Amino acid sequence: MQAQAGERVRGQRDAEATKEALLDAGSELFATHGFDGTTVDMIARRARANKAMISYYFGGKERLYEQILISTFSEVGSRIETLLEGSGSADEMLRAFAAMFGDLAARRPHFPAMMMREAISGGRHLSERVLPVFRDMFVKVRRIYEQGIEEGTFRPVDPVLTHLVVMGSLLFFFATEPMRARLIADGGLPVAQAPQPEAFIANLQEILVRGLAARPSPAAADGPAR
Amino acid sequence: MQAQAGERVRGQRDAEATKEALLDAGSELFATHGFDGTTVDMIARRARANKAMISYYFGGKERLYEQILISTFSEVGSRIETLLEGSGSADEMLRAFAAMFGDLAARRPHFPAMMMREAISGGRHLSERVLPVFRDMFVKVRRIYEQGIEEGTFRPVDPVLTHLVVMGSLLFFFATEPMRARLIADGGLPVAQAPQPEAFIANLQEILVRGLAARPSPAAADGPAR
DNA sequence: GTCTATAGGCTGATAGAC
DNA sequence: GTCTATCAGCCTATAGAC
Numbered sequence: 001m002q003a004q005a006g007e008r009v010r011g012q013r014d015a016e017a018t019k020e021a022l023l024d025a026g027s028e029l030f031a032t033h034g035f036d037g038t039t040v041d042m043i044a045r046r047a048r049a050n051k052a053m054i055s056y057y058f059g060g061k062e063r064l065y066e067q068i069l070i071s072t073f074s075e076v077g078s079r080i081e082t083l084l085e086g087s088g089s090a091d092e093m094l095r096a097f098a099a100m101f102g103d104l105a106a107r108r109p110h111f112p113a114m115m116m117r118e119a120i121s122g123g124r125h126l127s128e129r130v131l132p133v134f135r136d137m138f139v140k141v142r143r144i145y146e147q148g149i150e151e152g153t154f155r156p157v158d159p160v161l162t163h164l165v166v167m168g169s170l171l172f173f174f175a176t177e178p179m180r181a182r183l184i185a186d187g188g189l190p191v192a193q194a195p196q197p198e199a200f201i202a203n204l205q206e207i208l209v210r211g212l213a214a215r216p217s218p219a220a221a222d223g224p225a226r
Numbered sequence: 227m228q229a230q231a232g233e234r235v236r237g238q239r240d241a242e243a244t245k246e247a248l249l250d251a252g253s254e255l256f257a258t259h260g261f262d263g264t265t266v267d268m269i270a271r272r273a274r275a276n277k278a279m280i281s282y283y284f285g286g287k288e289r290l291y292e293q294i295l296i297s298t299f300s301e302v303g304s305r306i307e308t309l310l311e312g313s314g315s316a317d318e319m320l321r322a323f324a325a326m327f328g329d330l331a332a333r334r335p336h337f338p339a340m341m342m343r344e345a346i347s348g349g350r351h352l353s354e355r356v357l358p359v360f361r362d363m364f365v366k367v368r369r370i371y372e373q374g375i376e377e378g379t380f381r382p383v384d385p386v387l388t389h390l391v392v393m394g395s396l397l398f399f400f401a402t403e404p405m406r407a408r409l410i411a412d413g414g415l416p417v418a419q420a421p422q423p424e425a426f427i428a429n430l431q432e433i434l435v436r437g438l439a440a441r442p443s444p445a446a447a448d449g450p451a452r
Numbered sequence: 453g454t455c456t457a458t459a460g461g462c463t464g465a466t467a468g469a470c
Numbered sequence: 471g472t473c474t475a476t477c478a479g480c481c482t483a484t485a486g487a488c
Contacts, residue, residue, distance in 0.1 A: 032348070033347070034347070036263040037260070037261070093282035113346050116346055116398075117260075119340050119372065119401070120257075120402065120405070121259065121263075122405045123403075123408065123409060128384070129427070155432075158421070158429055161426050161430075162429060164398065164399050164426060165429070165433060167397025168395040169391045169395055169398075170394075172342075172345075172394025172397060173394060175346050176346070178348050179397070182348050188361060189361060190365060199387060203387040204387075204391055206381075206437065207383075207388070207391060207437035207438065209437075210431065210439070211432065213438075225236075
Protein backbone atom coordinates (compact mmCIF):
# COMPACT_ATOMS: atom_id res chain seq x y z
CA MET A 1 0.00 0.00 0.00
CA GLN A 2 2.99 2.23 -0.56
CA ALA A 3 2.77 5.46 -2.50
CA GLN A 4 2.48 4.78 -6.21
CA ALA A 5 4.86 7.58 -7.10
CA GLY A 6 7.74 5.95 -8.97
CA GLU A 7 10.47 6.71 -6.47
CA ARG A 8 13.54 4.85 -7.65
CA VAL A 9 16.30 3.38 -5.61
CA ARG A 10 19.51 5.08 -6.60
CA GLY A 11 23.19 4.46 -6.20
CA GLN A 12 22.87 1.03 -7.79
CA ARG A 13 21.97 0.00 -11.28
CA ASP A 14 18.39 -1.22 -11.47
CA ALA A 15 16.74 -3.60 -13.86
CA GLU A 16 15.67 -0.91 -16.26
CA ALA A 17 19.21 0.38 -16.60
CA THR A 18 20.54 -3.08 -17.33
CA LYS A 19 17.93 -3.70 -20.01
CA GLU A 20 18.71 -0.33 -21.54
CA ALA A 21 22.43 -1.04 -21.54
CA LEU A 22 21.89 -4.37 -23.27
CA LEU A 23 19.67 -2.77 -25.89
CA ASP A 24 22.24 -0.05 -26.57
CA ALA A 25 25.16 -2.44 -26.73
CA GLY A 26 23.19 -4.80 -28.95
CA SER A 27 22.22 -2.01 -31.34
CA GLU A 28 25.78 -0.99 -31.91
CA LEU A 29 27.18 -4.50 -32.22
CA PHE A 30 24.43 -5.92 -34.42
CA ALA A 31 24.71 -2.92 -36.72
CA THR A 32 28.47 -3.26 -37.04
CA HIS A 33 28.95 -7.03 -37.07
CA GLY A 34 25.54 -8.36 -38.03
CA PHE A 35 23.46 -10.88 -36.12
CA ASP A 36 25.75 -13.85 -36.65
CA GLY A 37 28.90 -11.82 -36.16
CA THR A 38 27.80 -10.70 -32.72
CA THR A 39 28.05 -13.02 -29.71
CA VAL A 40 26.12 -12.65 -26.48
CA ASP A 41 29.47 -12.38 -24.78
CA MET A 42 30.34 -9.27 -26.77
CA ILE A 43 27.01 -7.68 -25.94
CA ALA A 44 27.28 -8.43 -22.23
CA ARG A 45 30.83 -7.15 -22.02
CA ARG A 46 30.00 -3.89 -23.75
CA ALA A 47 26.91 -3.39 -21.61
CA ARG A 48 28.93 -4.23 -18.50
CA ALA A 49 26.31 -6.81 -17.68
CA ASN A 50 26.36 -10.54 -17.30
CA LYS A 51 25.49 -12.52 -20.38
CA ALA A 52 22.90 -14.52 -18.44
CA MET A 53 20.90 -11.27 -18.29
CA ILE A 54 20.19 -11.48 -21.99
CA SER A 55 18.19 -14.63 -21.54
CA TYR A 56 16.72 -13.37 -18.31
CA TYR A 57 15.34 -10.12 -19.73
CA PHE A 58 14.76 -10.86 -23.37
CA GLY A 59 14.57 -14.62 -23.71
CA GLY A 60 17.72 -15.03 -25.76
CA LYS A 61 19.89 -13.39 -28.37
CA GLU A 62 17.35 -13.67 -31.17
CA ARG A 63 14.61 -12.00 -29.18
CA LEU A 64 16.92 -9.20 -28.07
CA TYR A 65 17.67 -8.54 -31.72
CA GLU A 66 14.00 -8.50 -32.62
CA GLN A 67 13.27 -6.11 -29.76
CA ILE A 68 15.91 -3.72 -31.10
CA LEU A 69 14.46 -3.91 -34.60
CA ILE A 70 10.94 -3.21 -33.39
CA SER A 71 11.95 -0.29 -31.24
CA THR A 72 14.04 1.29 -33.99
CA PHE A 73 11.57 0.80 -36.82
CA SER A 74 8.67 2.02 -34.73
CA GLU A 75 10.37 5.32 -34.07
CA VAL A 76 11.20 5.73 -37.72
CA GLY A 77 7.62 4.96 -38.66
CA SER A 78 6.10 7.48 -36.28
CA ARG A 79 8.56 10.19 -37.36
CA ILE A 80 7.58 9.70 -40.97
CA GLU A 81 3.93 9.68 -40.07
CA THR A 82 4.26 13.02 -38.29
CA LEU A 83 6.17 14.46 -41.20
CA LEU A 84 3.63 13.43 -43.79
CA GLU A 85 0.72 14.90 -41.86
CA GLY A 86 2.00 18.36 -42.62
CA SER A 87 1.02 19.55 -46.05
CA GLY A 88 3.07 21.22 -48.71
CA SER A 89 4.23 20.71 -52.26
CA ALA A 90 5.87 17.43 -53.14
CA ASP A 91 9.20 19.26 -53.46
CA GLU A 92 8.98 20.48 -49.93
CA MET A 93 7.90 17.13 -48.56
CA LEU A 94 10.69 15.32 -50.35
CA ARG A 95 13.26 17.78 -49.02
CA ALA A 96 11.75 17.46 -45.56
CA PHE A 97 11.87 13.69 -45.76
CA ALA A 98 15.55 13.67 -46.63
CA ALA A 99 16.31 16.15 -43.85
CA MET A 100 14.30 14.11 -41.36
CA PHE A 101 16.20 11.01 -42.35
CA GLY A 102 19.43 12.82 -41.60
CA ASP A 103 18.19 13.81 -38.14
CA LEU A 104 17.01 10.29 -37.51
CA ALA A 105 20.36 8.83 -38.49
CA ALA A 106 22.04 11.18 -36.03
CA ARG A 107 19.69 10.16 -33.22
CA ARG A 108 19.70 6.47 -34.12
CA PRO A 109 23.15 5.97 -35.62
CA HIS A 110 22.72 2.24 -36.00
CA PHE A 111 19.38 2.24 -37.76
CA PRO A 112 20.69 2.55 -41.34
CA ALA A 113 23.14 -0.33 -41.04
CA MET A 114 20.59 -2.56 -39.35
CA MET A 115 17.98 -1.83 -41.96
CA MET A 116 20.47 -2.40 -44.74
CA ARG A 117 21.57 -5.71 -43.27
CA GLU A 118 17.99 -6.84 -42.92
CA ALA A 119 17.28 -5.89 -46.50
CA ILE A 120 20.35 -7.71 -47.85
CA SER A 121 19.47 -10.80 -45.85
CA GLY A 122 16.04 -10.92 -47.45
CA GLY A 123 14.28 -9.53 -44.38
CA ARG A 124 14.68 -12.80 -42.53
CA HIS A 125 14.20 -11.18 -39.13
CA LEU A 126 11.34 -8.95 -40.19
CA SER A 127 8.75 -10.70 -38.08
CA GLU A 128 5.03 -10.07 -38.15
CA ARG A 129 5.46 -7.28 -35.67
CA VAL A 130 8.15 -5.48 -37.61
CA LEU A 131 6.95 -5.94 -41.17
CA PRO A 132 3.82 -3.74 -40.92
CA VAL A 133 5.92 -0.80 -39.75
CA PHE A 134 8.26 -1.38 -42.62
CA ARG A 135 5.47 -1.61 -45.17
CA ASP A 136 3.69 1.49 -43.88
CA MET A 137 6.89 3.46 -44.19
CA PHE A 138 7.18 2.50 -47.84
CA VAL A 139 3.56 3.27 -48.62
CA LYS A 140 3.68 6.67 -46.98
CA VAL A 141 6.85 7.87 -48.62
CA ARG A 142 5.62 6.64 -51.96
CA ARG A 143 2.69 9.01 -51.58
CA ILE A 144 5.09 11.94 -51.88
CA TYR A 145 6.04 10.98 -55.42
CA GLU A 146 2.45 10.17 -56.36
CA GLN A 147 1.33 13.53 -55.06
CA GLY A 148 4.12 15.31 -56.92
CA ILE A 149 3.04 13.71 -60.17
CA GLU A 150 -0.63 14.47 -59.55
CA GLU A 151 0.00 18.11 -58.77
CA GLY A 152 2.36 18.48 -61.71
CA THR A 153 5.47 19.20 -59.68
CA PHE A 154 7.18 16.00 -60.76
CA ARG A 155 7.56 14.27 -64.09
CA PRO A 156 5.50 11.08 -64.42
CA VAL A 157 8.23 8.89 -62.96
CA ASP A 158 7.63 5.47 -61.45
CA PRO A 159 7.13 6.10 -57.71
CA VAL A 160 8.55 2.74 -56.67
CA LEU A 161 11.72 3.08 -58.73
CA THR A 162 12.18 6.60 -57.46
CA HIS A 163 11.66 5.54 -53.88
CA LEU A 164 14.46 3.01 -54.31
CA VAL A 165 16.85 5.73 -55.47
CA VAL A 166 16.02 7.89 -52.45
CA MET A 167 16.18 5.15 -49.84
CA GLY A 168 19.25 3.57 -51.39
CA SER A 169 21.16 6.85 -51.33
CA LEU A 170 20.22 7.70 -47.77
CA LEU A 171 20.73 4.28 -46.24
CA PHE A 172 23.98 3.75 -48.08
CA PHE A 173 25.47 7.04 -47.00
CA PHE A 174 24.76 6.55 -43.32
CA ALA A 175 25.43 2.82 -43.21
CA THR A 176 28.87 3.27 -44.74
CA GLU A 177 30.01 6.28 -42.73
CA PRO A 178 32.22 4.16 -40.44
CA MET A 179 33.99 2.62 -43.41
CA ARG A 180 34.78 6.00 -44.96
CA ALA A 181 36.00 7.32 -41.63
CA ARG A 182 38.33 4.35 -41.31
CA LEU A 183 39.64 4.42 -44.87
CA ILE A 184 40.20 8.15 -44.91
CA ALA A 185 42.00 8.04 -41.57
CA ASP A 186 44.27 5.30 -42.90
CA GLY A 187 44.93 7.21 -46.11
CA GLY A 188 43.14 4.47 -48.06
CA LEU A 189 41.00 6.98 -49.94
CA PRO A 190 42.24 10.09 -51.75
CA VAL A 191 39.86 12.44 -49.96
CA ALA A 192 40.87 15.15 -47.53
CA GLN A 193 38.10 14.58 -45.01
CA ALA A 194 34.96 12.52 -44.65
CA PRO A 195 31.86 13.96 -46.31
CA GLN A 196 29.51 15.67 -43.86
CA PRO A 197 25.94 14.37 -43.50
CA GLU A 198 24.42 17.83 -43.93
CA ALA A 199 26.28 18.37 -47.17
CA PHE A 200 25.26 14.96 -48.44
CA ILE A 201 21.60 15.60 -47.67
CA ALA A 202 21.71 19.00 -49.36
CA ASN A 203 23.34 17.53 -52.46
CA LEU A 204 20.80 14.71 -52.62
CA GLN A 205 17.88 17.12 -52.21
CA GLU A 206 19.09 19.22 -55.12
CA ILE A 207 19.65 16.23 -57.39
CA LEU A 208 16.24 14.78 -56.59
CA VAL A 209 14.18 17.94 -56.86
CA ARG A 210 15.86 18.95 -60.11
CA GLY A 211 15.91 15.42 -61.42
CA LEU A 212 12.22 14.85 -60.79
CA ALA A 213 10.99 18.31 -61.76
CA ALA A 214 8.31 18.45 -64.42
CA ARG A 215 9.67 21.79 -65.49
CA PRO A 216 13.40 22.30 -66.08
CA SER A 217 14.17 24.22 -62.93
CA PRO A 218 12.52 27.02 -61.00
CA ALA A 219 15.15 29.51 -62.08
CA ALA A 220 14.94 28.73 -65.78
CA ALA A 221 11.28 27.84 -66.10
CA ASP A 222 10.07 28.65 -69.58
CA GLY A 223 6.56 27.44 -68.95
CA PRO A 224 3.55 29.71 -69.47
CA ALA A 225 3.17 32.58 -67.06
CA ARG A 226 0.54 31.96 -64.46
CA MET B 227 25.36 -52.13 -63.85
CA GLN B 228 28.28 -50.64 -65.66
CA ALA B 229 29.97 -47.30 -65.70
CA GLN B 230 28.94 -45.25 -68.70
CA ALA B 231 31.74 -44.30 -70.99
CA GLY B 232 32.51 -40.60 -71.04
CA GLU B 233 30.99 -39.96 -67.67
CA ARG B 234 33.07 -39.35 -64.63
CA VAL B 235 32.46 -41.49 -61.62
CA ARG B 236 30.96 -39.40 -58.86
CA GLY B 237 33.72 -38.07 -56.63
CA GLN B 238 36.19 -37.87 -59.44
CA ARG B 239 35.33 -34.69 -61.25
CA ASP B 240 38.49 -32.74 -61.84
CA ALA B 241 40.09 -30.30 -59.51
CA GLU B 242 39.21 -27.21 -61.52
CA ALA B 243 35.51 -28.06 -61.48
CA THR B 244 35.53 -28.55 -57.74
CA LYS B 245 37.27 -25.25 -57.11
CA GLU B 246 34.83 -23.50 -59.39
CA ALA B 247 31.85 -25.09 -57.66
CA LEU B 248 33.14 -23.99 -54.27
CA LEU B 249 33.70 -20.44 -55.49
CA ASP B 250 30.20 -20.27 -56.96
CA ALA B 251 28.53 -21.74 -53.91
CA GLY B 252 30.54 -19.45 -51.64
CA SER B 253 29.62 -16.36 -53.65
CA GLU B 254 25.93 -17.02 -53.33
CA LEU B 255 25.99 -17.99 -49.67
CA PHE B 256 28.33 -15.24 -48.49
CA ALA B 257 26.25 -12.66 -50.33
CA THR B 258 23.00 -13.90 -48.83
CA HIS B 259 24.05 -14.83 -45.30
CA GLY B 260 27.27 -12.91 -44.77
CA PHE B 261 30.62 -14.34 -43.76
CA ASP B 262 29.63 -15.35 -40.24
CA GLY B 263 26.22 -16.60 -41.31
CA THR B 264 27.74 -19.05 -43.76
CA THR B 265 29.29 -22.32 -42.62
CA VAL B 266 31.76 -24.40 -44.60
CA ASP B 267 29.21 -27.17 -44.40
CA MET B 268 26.64 -25.07 -46.27
CA ILE B 269 29.19 -24.24 -48.94
CA ALA B 270 30.34 -27.83 -49.40
CA ARG B 271 26.79 -29.13 -49.55
CA ARG B 272 25.73 -26.60 -52.19
CA ALA B 273 28.86 -27.22 -54.23
CA ARG B 274 28.33 -30.97 -53.89
CA ALA B 275 31.87 -31.19 -52.62
CA ASN B 276 33.39 -32.31 -49.38
CA LYS B 277 34.04 -29.59 -46.86
CA ALA B 278 37.63 -30.71 -46.45
CA MET B 279 38.16 -29.45 -50.01
CA ILE B 280 37.78 -25.87 -48.82
CA SER B 281 40.90 -26.13 -46.73
CA TYR B 282 42.61 -28.24 -49.35
CA TYR B 283 42.12 -25.77 -52.21
CA PHE B 284 41.87 -22.40 -50.53
CA GLY B 285 43.41 -22.81 -47.10
CA GLY B 286 40.24 -22.27 -45.12
CA LYS B 287 36.94 -20.43 -45.11
CA GLU B 288 38.45 -16.99 -44.66
CA ARG B 289 40.77 -17.37 -47.62
CA LEU B 290 37.99 -18.70 -49.82
CA TYR B 291 36.04 -15.57 -48.99
CA GLU B 292 38.97 -13.34 -49.81
CA GLN B 293 39.49 -15.14 -53.09
CA ILE B 294 35.87 -14.49 -54.04
CA LEU B 295 36.21 -10.81 -53.14
CA ILE B 296 39.37 -10.38 -55.18
CA SER B 297 37.97 -12.15 -58.22
CA THR B 298 34.74 -10.17 -58.14
CA PHE B 299 36.27 -6.76 -57.50
CA SER B 300 38.93 -7.28 -60.12
CA GLU B 301 36.36 -7.89 -62.81
CA VAL B 302 34.41 -4.85 -61.75
CA GLY B 303 37.56 -2.77 -61.81
CA SER B 304 38.59 -3.83 -65.29
CA ARG B 305 35.10 -3.28 -66.64
CA ILE B 306 35.06 0.25 -65.33
CA GLU B 307 38.53 0.85 -66.68
CA THR B 308 37.45 -0.23 -70.15
CA LEU B 309 34.36 1.91 -69.97
CA LEU B 310 36.21 5.04 -68.96
CA GLU B 311 38.73 4.72 -71.75
CA GLY B 312 36.04 5.57 -74.23
CA SER B 313 35.46 9.28 -74.50
CA GLY B 314 32.24 11.22 -74.57
CA SER B 315 30.39 13.87 -72.66
CA ALA B 316 29.96 13.38 -68.92
CA ASP B 317 26.25 12.73 -69.50
CA GLU B 318 27.03 9.88 -71.79
CA MET B 319 29.66 8.40 -69.53
CA LEU B 320 27.42 8.59 -66.50
CA ARG B 321 24.61 6.86 -68.38
CA ALA B 322 27.07 4.28 -69.64
CA PHE B 323 28.38 3.68 -66.15
CA ALA B 324 24.91 3.03 -64.76
CA ALA B 325 24.11 0.71 -67.67
CA MET B 326 27.37 -1.14 -67.22
CA PHE B 327 26.64 -1.59 -63.56
CA GLY B 328 23.32 -3.16 -64.48
CA ASP B 329 25.04 -5.60 -66.84
CA LEU B 330 27.62 -6.39 -64.23
CA ALA B 331 24.98 -7.10 -61.60
CA ALA B 332 23.31 -9.49 -64.03
CA ARG B 333 26.58 -11.30 -64.70
CA ARG B 334 27.75 -11.23 -61.10
CA PRO B 335 24.50 -11.29 -59.15
CA HIS B 336 26.23 -11.52 -55.79
CA PHE B 337 28.63 -8.65 -56.22
CA PRO B 338 26.32 -5.87 -54.96
CA ALA B 339 25.38 -7.65 -51.73
CA MET B 340 28.96 -8.62 -51.03
CA MET B 341 30.21 -5.11 -51.60
CA MET B 342 27.44 -3.70 -49.48
CA ARG B 343 28.21 -6.10 -46.66
CA GLU B 344 31.87 -5.23 -46.80
CA ALA B 345 31.09 -1.54 -46.70
CA ILE B 346 28.73 -1.86 -43.74
CA SER B 347 31.28 -3.93 -41.87
CA GLY B 348 33.86 -1.19 -42.25
CA GLY B 349 35.74 -2.99 -45.01
CA ARG B 350 37.18 -5.48 -42.56
CA HIS B 351 37.97 -8.04 -45.25
CA LEU B 352 39.26 -5.54 -47.76
CA SER B 353 42.82 -6.78 -47.66
CA GLU B 354 45.78 -5.12 -49.29
CA ARG B 355 45.05 -6.96 -52.49
CA VAL B 356 41.41 -5.89 -52.66
CA LEU B 357 41.62 -2.33 -51.43
CA PRO B 358 43.57 -0.89 -54.40
CA VAL B 359 40.92 -2.17 -56.80
CA PHE B 360 38.27 -0.62 -54.66
CA ARG B 361 40.06 2.73 -54.47
CA ASP B 362 40.78 2.84 -58.19
CA MET B 363 37.14 2.27 -58.92
CA PHE B 364 36.21 5.26 -56.80
CA VAL B 365 38.85 7.50 -58.31
CA LYS B 366 37.88 6.64 -61.86
CA VAL B 367 34.17 7.11 -61.48
CA ARG B 368 34.75 10.37 -59.66
CA ARG B 369 36.50 11.60 -62.79
CA ILE B 370 33.17 11.51 -64.61
CA TYR B 371 31.67 14.14 -62.35
CA GLU B 372 34.82 16.24 -62.37
CA GLN B 373 34.89 16.14 -66.15
CA GLY B 374 31.21 17.07 -66.33
CA ILE B 375 31.81 20.11 -64.17
CA GLU B 376 34.89 21.14 -66.15
CA GLU B 377 33.15 20.87 -69.49
CA GLY B 378 30.07 22.68 -68.19
CA THR B 379 27.68 19.76 -68.56
CA PHE B 380 27.13 19.46 -64.81
CA ARG B 381 26.50 21.97 -62.09
CA PRO B 382 29.44 22.47 -59.72
CA VAL B 383 28.36 19.66 -57.41
CA ASP B 384 30.66 17.89 -54.99
CA PRO B 385 31.95 14.84 -56.90
CA VAL B 386 32.33 12.70 -53.80
CA LEU B 387 28.83 13.39 -52.50
CA THR B 388 27.43 12.75 -55.95
CA HIS B 389 29.36 9.52 -56.28
CA LEU B 390 27.77 8.31 -53.05
CA VAL B 391 24.29 8.96 -54.41
CA VAL B 392 25.05 6.98 -57.56
CA MET B 393 26.75 4.04 -55.88
CA GLY B 394 24.23 3.92 -53.07
CA SER B 395 21.31 3.77 -55.48
CA LEU B 396 22.85 1.08 -57.67
CA LEU B 397 24.19 -1.15 -54.92
CA PHE B 398 21.00 -0.86 -52.88
CA PHE B 399 18.75 -1.78 -55.76
CA PHE B 400 20.63 -4.91 -56.70
CA ALA B 401 21.54 -5.99 -53.20
CA THR B 402 17.92 -5.87 -52.08
CA GLU B 403 16.34 -7.54 -55.10
CA PRO B 404 15.93 -10.88 -53.29
CA MET B 405 14.10 -9.21 -50.43
CA ARG B 406 11.64 -7.47 -52.73
CA ALA B 407 11.04 -10.68 -54.63
CA ARG B 408 10.26 -12.45 -51.38
CA LEU B 409 8.04 -9.76 -49.90
CA ILE B 410 6.09 -9.20 -53.08
CA ALA B 411 5.54 -12.92 -53.55
CA ASP B 412 4.24 -13.15 -49.98
CA GLY B 413 1.98 -10.15 -50.45
CA GLY B 414 4.04 -8.23 -47.89
CA LEU B 415 4.36 -5.21 -50.17
CA PRO B 416 1.55 -3.46 -52.03
CA VAL B 417 3.22 -3.69 -55.41
CA ALA B 418 2.00 -5.76 -58.35
CA GLN B 419 5.38 -7.03 -59.44
CA ALA B 420 9.02 -6.55 -58.64
CA PRO B 421 10.69 -3.56 -60.33
CA GLN B 422 12.78 -4.52 -63.34
CA PRO B 423 16.50 -3.71 -63.34
CA GLU B 424 16.36 -2.08 -66.77
CA ALA B 425 13.57 0.23 -65.66
CA PHE B 426 15.42 1.12 -62.49
CA ILE B 427 18.58 1.97 -64.40
CA ALA B 428 16.66 4.10 -66.88
CA ASN B 429 14.90 5.98 -64.10
CA LEU B 430 18.18 6.58 -62.25
CA GLN B 431 19.90 7.80 -65.40
CA GLU B 432 17.16 10.36 -66.00
CA ILE B 433 17.18 11.61 -62.43
CA LEU B 434 20.95 11.94 -62.39
CA VAL B 435 21.43 13.59 -65.76
CA ARG B 436 18.61 16.05 -65.14
CA GLY B 437 19.57 16.53 -61.51
CA LEU B 438 23.18 17.29 -62.30
CA ALA B 439 22.62 19.30 -65.47
CA ALA B 440 24.07 22.77 -65.54
CA ARG B 441 21.25 23.69 -67.87
CA PRO B 442 17.61 22.89 -67.06
CA SER B 443 17.12 19.85 -69.27
CA PRO B 444 17.93 18.82 -72.81
CA ALA B 445 14.28 18.84 -73.84
CA ALA B 446 13.58 22.29 -72.50
CA ALA B 447 16.96 23.83 -73.08
CA ASP B 448 16.60 27.46 -74.00
CA GLY B 449 20.11 27.64 -75.39
CA PRO B 450 21.31 26.40 -78.79
CA ALA B 451 21.68 22.67 -79.18
CA ARG B 452 25.24 21.47 -78.93
C1' DG C 453 41.41 -35.79 -55.09
C1' DT C 454 38.06 -37.18 -52.26
C1' DC C 455 36.04 -38.64 -48.11
C1' DT C 456 35.43 -40.06 -43.05
C1' DA C 457 36.31 -39.36 -38.44
C1' DT C 458 37.59 -36.62 -34.97
C1' DA C 459 39.99 -33.02 -32.47
C1' DG C 460 39.66 -28.65 -30.25
C1' DG C 461 37.51 -24.34 -29.65
C1' DC C 462 33.61 -21.35 -29.28
C1' DT C 463 28.51 -20.52 -28.93
C1' DG C 464 24.03 -19.69 -26.58
C1' DA C 465 21.53 -21.06 -22.78
C1' DT C 466 20.61 -22.13 -17.95
C1' DA C 467 20.74 -24.23 -13.09
C1' DG C 468 21.80 -22.85 -8.83
C1' DA C 469 24.55 -19.96 -5.39
C1' DC C 470 24.29 -15.49 -3.34
C1' DG D 471 18.84 -9.30 -10.00
C1' DT D 472 23.21 -10.74 -10.62
C1' DC D 473 26.86 -13.91 -11.20
C1' DT D 474 29.62 -18.34 -11.72
C1' DA D 475 29.99 -22.78 -13.49
C1' DT D 476 28.77 -25.86 -16.76
C1' DC D 477 26.61 -28.22 -20.63
C1' DA D 478 25.26 -29.73 -25.18
C1' DG D 479 25.67 -28.44 -29.81
C1' DC D 480 27.91 -26.58 -33.62
C1' DC D 481 31.90 -24.65 -35.77
C1' DT D 482 36.45 -24.98 -38.59
C1' DA D 483 40.28 -27.48 -39.64
C1' DT D 484 42.93 -31.63 -40.47
C1' DA D 485 45.02 -36.39 -40.14
C1' DG D 486 44.72 -40.45 -42.41
C1' DA D 487 42.14 -44.08 -45.25
C1' DC D 488 41.15 -45.02 -49.95
